[in-house]
Amino acid sequence: MATSVLQTVLLVLALLLCISSAEYLTVDSFINHSQSYDGGLCVNLVEPCGYTCSEHTIQTKDGFLLGLQRVSSSIVNLELQSAPPVLLLHGLFMGGDAWFMDSAKQSLGFILPDHGFDVWVGNVRGTKWSHGHVSLSERDKDFWDWSWQELALYDLEAMLRYIKSETSSKVFVVGHSQGTIMSLAAFTQPDIADLVEAAALLSPISYLDHITSKFVLNLVQMHLDEVSFSSLIQIYVNLILEVSYIKIFFTGTWITGNTSIKHEEVFCFPFLLFFSAFTRPRLIIDDIYAVLSDILTNIIDLACDGHVDCSDMLASITGENCCFNSSRVDFYLEYEPHPSSLKNLKHLFQMIRKGTFARYDYGSLKNVLQYGQTKPPSFDLGQIPESLPIWMAHGGNDALGDVIDVHHTLSELPSKPNVLFLENYGHIDFLLSTRAYEDLYGNMIRFFKSCGMSRSS
Template identity: 50%
Template sequence: MLSRSASLPWCIYPIHTEHDPSPLVCGGEQPCKHANRAGEMVGPGGVLAGFARLVLFICFLAGGARASPATDALRRVSPRAAGNGGLCEQLLLPQGYPCTEHTVQTDDGFLLSLQHIPRGKNGVEDNAGPPVFLQHGLFQGGDTWFINSNEQSLGYILADNGFDVWIGNVRGTHWSKGHSSLSVHDKLFWDWSWQDLAEYDILAMLSYVHTVTQSKILYVGHSQGTIMGLAAFTMPEIVKMIGSAALLCPISYLDHVSSSFVLRAVAMHLDQILVALGIHQLNFHSNTGVQILDYLCDDERLDCNNLLSSITGENCCFNSSRIDYYLEYEPHPSSTKNLRHLFQMIRKGSFAKYDYGWWGNLRRYGQLRPPPFELSSIPESLPMWMGYGGLDELADVTDVERTIKELRPTPELLYIGDYGHIDFIMSVKAKDDVYADLMRFLSAQQGMHSSY
């Protein structure tokens, strides 16, 4: 990499003003001037747009963005989850919880890891309660339900309160990096978005749990786990296996995302830059991933001293002293295509399948625009519960309310004004603030009595 002081003939810096969001083009000693946005000249997928964004990112790599304090820990901590042993061996068994590993194959060949916790730490017999399936969010894995203490982590709490706990891990995470014919180094291994996670991964994992337990499943999802869930529940073959659904920070629309970090990435077309550079895997434990974060944080308008808050908004009750431990497991990799699909949701205000452009959509869907996932097709009889927070800059209250209005079921709601996006799974107070009501809901669906 060139040093930051290296002389470059010219470069494009994504510096925006309030009235003119186009990038500034600077050349040597010449004054900067605003460039026309390439996407407006030839469309978002045009050659000129791709070239401009490619040059922008190459300039970043050559110039070397300042190392941000936000990424110091990522540089310092080696991911434990990428080492030997599965989730059971690394997290649950050492805590005294029974845990078994299971592998399922999706219809498109991905090998996914599931974990089963049949009883609590002090249980003698397997829990007779219904199966609860926990689905993690973006850049997370099944470990997210267990990396706080036994008294603070939802996975442990459910097992200790009589639930038969199953943990999902989508393709590309550290726990699910297998495929029947591809390796993680193949471009096609990363050719998927959350649409595929809903249509293939959720189907395969829930089908396995349903076959083993012969019981309807209580679905619990967080963040992207709710996007996947809501999309999957529109499919009759999946929703018939669901007994109830509890959604933490529910997302189907992203129109009102207010995270300055995310909006900067969307405005600079980070997704298209990565595609142009042939970067298909997003791994923020890699050198390239850390450089991307540094680049996004290299803006005086962003306060990346607390990277998590920069991305998700403030979290009232997150234990920041444990950040190094959390980083031993997270963030997990995801795909550039998945990021692009999420950015499409922000740009278009839609809850729809992946947009391949007019011709691509015609080939895949038989229509010019990607078909929407119709929330109104989720059966009215499906019991639902939603927990959301006033400080969440990803699952914005306005977008959550839109989701609620479009659903036929009337969800039970838990709103916590001072909770952010991560608080719902990692708050040190979540057991009392969130999980007590969540377990009351889950227990009521099957006539159980929660001991909590």
Template identity: 50%
Template sequence: MSNFPCMRRFFIWQGTIMALSAFTMPNAVEMIEAAALLCPISYLDHITSRFVLRAVSLHLDQLLITLGLHQLNFRSDTGIQILDSLCDGHMDCNNLLASITGVNCCFNMTRMDYYLEYEPHPSSTKNLNHLFQMIRKGTFARFDYGWWGNLKRYGHIHPPAFNLADIPESLPLWMAYGGNDALADPIDVKRIIKGLKSEPVLVYNDSYGHIDFIMSVNAKDDVYANLIRFFQSYRWLSSY
């Protein structure tokens, strides 16, 4: 992005924790013309993912740190052992995607084996540790390095919280979320909406899970037609 300092961009992403935190920072948000967020997540107070909640309760992040592992990859030998331990007798991981994201209504099920070649993606241990910190504490904040580490980095004993009200009212936002999403629960999404200065364009589908928004056979009509209309209302896209 530094190679094109004068260009402003349209933003479409499901990595919304990073997006919403970045949008609170003036030097980042000034490069964005408009943003579309699929299944927006900041606070995780009402997360219902059985897999994630079990991993949090077992302090999987701390285990990875203790083992000296910098990444969790469920396709590695160690990752497979961890996966077996998490699932054994506690949940049906034959449908691992549903255990993590919630029930997705509208996949082409004949493609499931293909999807599972790529899902779930590996994640860094620090990323998991940060996510689990926010789940345990009910915060939307920077990484917690402990009191001394926080003092050195932030000048405070607690990590600074991201304030959604710092996202400029002038930034056009579009958000889509679903009633069966075990990660972006509708209650938590409504907390995001309430915390914003502006009123985003909203698309809600009661039957959609987390991955339906990118893989549903009906996503073209249910999601993307509305998203394209949103972006076309801004002159940069409509001029192409």
């Protein structure tokens, strides 16, 4: 599904609001819905399209085991040329599959190897293509104690070091949305920036305080990321164990079996369901989580199966997308969304509320214990090396990566990045546009080639 910082969360939330078209939903049909990830990303998405793909597992400094795929093209003989490695970094609630969602001529994960690049596909901790932790189980609270801060300082560093060890080369980095937050934060660290040859940032984000989506702003103001989930446990248990049908009334009450749910619970339920199911709060056991995941996916499938034009709903949240192929939503839903942590959402919402690009805010007292100061330290974009070539592409219709925020980012960088502005592009277009190669990927590839196609130590 479409990918982003906040983009995917908002897409899912928007689609949940589309359930008005379905008067009755059976629990049995939810439970029977399943997705298969057996065999890994290579077997599922890359090799069937005729590309060579190998699976790798790497370990971060804090013990997470990440899946990393290496992709090459059958039409380019990489042994006869020096192929620079490129790392693709996905967005929030996504995995590396996001780069292969459209045809081989439209998906960047296929286009880059066809142009002679040695493509590596990153999957951050907690996603379905990664492989857990050396000692923690997904049932452990500590397994989910991270935000994009750790993705930048641990996951991205581990990916870059592994790729350099395998290729003896610095790495080109491509990020979309959350992938750009990771990149910009990581590049402020000299030891990480030294591993990078150049970077291309799609819908670049380091500041989020000028987003224009009223829907997102309402979510932030409601503080749903700080809500207690304990009051919902009985609702979920009733839903899964006792209820055969759910009837939705828009008179202010949901009827589930013999249980009446208050109006305010009705209003928040789709949002709380999302946060619960895809950020794995520790109060919900894994068996219930598994069912909730299926319920959410089936709600989305049902809502967008001819009942309502959910692309219009999505546009009202993330910005109008000129070239998003809405006919492929069913296919996207076979792979998206992926889990993330509640702490990650909290960190993103902090950025919106405070207008900062900083480390996670634990509150004054814990900040002193964690950072030695009452406020979390900022990621200083001025510390990104001026010598690091950067290319950016952003859109005039992007309601999440707002133009003002992009200019704020640009003003703090020591270098002058190459910038491509597409007036009619929304947030999703930078990943799933049917015209992506003509409009931006070709430009990005020329930028990379201008930085040097030969390996550099």
